[in-house]
Ligand code: SAH
């Protein structure tokens with residue numbers, strides 16, 4: 001058995017290709033340490049020791065969608081809703097740039113208040129701070145994606161969540177896997193760097209479907225892949241899953257590093273929610289990016305996609321320096337460049 005895993009890892013490292021049965025073998029095996037160590041080596045060789053920081057601004061928790069897994073779904077009446085004025089968002093981004101962030105990630109629910117005009121203005125103002133801008137604001141039309149790209153947005157994050165169509169359509173009422181894929185195609189066509197990814201541990205998700213997700217992400221091909229464990233939120237109607245899927249999420253991430261050696265891979269916040277050292281562990285299993293929270297403290301507790309989110313009592317400044325110290329503790333350093341995928345290779 002041990003021999004077989006080495007032959008799969010050898011094939012992954014030398015060809016960046018595995019067929020579905022080999023991916024399944026890696027997902028099922030308990031010899032995780034071997035996969036993690038191979039992914040860490042590949043990360044070091046292809047994207048180096050620098051860690052790219054992306055400042056995350058959670059600017060609105062209003063959402064017109066009703067995803068069964070998410071605490072911000074429109075059906076959750078317990079959420080105190082907030083949205084920041086365009087100028088407040090720009091000011092926060094300016095502060096983040098002053099703390100040395102080279103990328104600003106603007107994330108929200110799908111909030112119709114932010115029209116094309118408002119959003120384009122926010123993007124073009126932030127671009128003046130000489131940072132890359134990433135959007136994570138959900139499903140839009142081609143025209144909207146085009147306007148934001150023309151306003152200066154560099155990257156777009158839209159997780160596919162799962163490529164199991166039956167599961168996707170069940171978990172996302174009123175949405176469809178086909179439209180999600182259409183969005184990712186539009187984003188790619190418009191020249192954004194494409195970030196996507198999945199949640200691991202969704203009720204009803206199978207290991208087979210995760211193997212297909214990995215193949216799909218490679219086929220796009222994504223410039224960035226974010227893998228987060230699913231965390232049950234009690235104010236949502238989704239079925240509760242037992243167990244902690246931290247290790248499996250880590251493994252999906254490590255396999256993606258083997259198959260796409262030079263992409264950007266974040267150590268996700270959800271990983272740290274399940275394990276107090278989750279992000280540092282992820283950085284040693286293939287990840288090269290961290291997305292610290294740059295939202296003002298007062299709003300953080302209301303952006304509760306899932307419970308137990310880290311850093312909700314901390315300030316943007318605290319998070320910026322806390323993460324740098326953590327990164328240094330594993331002998332890695334914060335990158336000074338904007339960290340485009342294209343410049344990694
Ligand atoms: N509205 C945008 C961005 C905000 S949601 C969008 O949906 O794309 C950002 C991510 O949070 C989602 O892509 C999903 O993968 C993740 N998420 C939602 N609910 C979650 C949960 N219960 N546990 C873990 N991650 C969750």
Ligand code: SF4
Nearest residue numbers: 063065067070073109
């Ligand atoms: Fe809205 Fe995104 Fe949450 Fe779905 S995952 S309910 S789109 S914030």
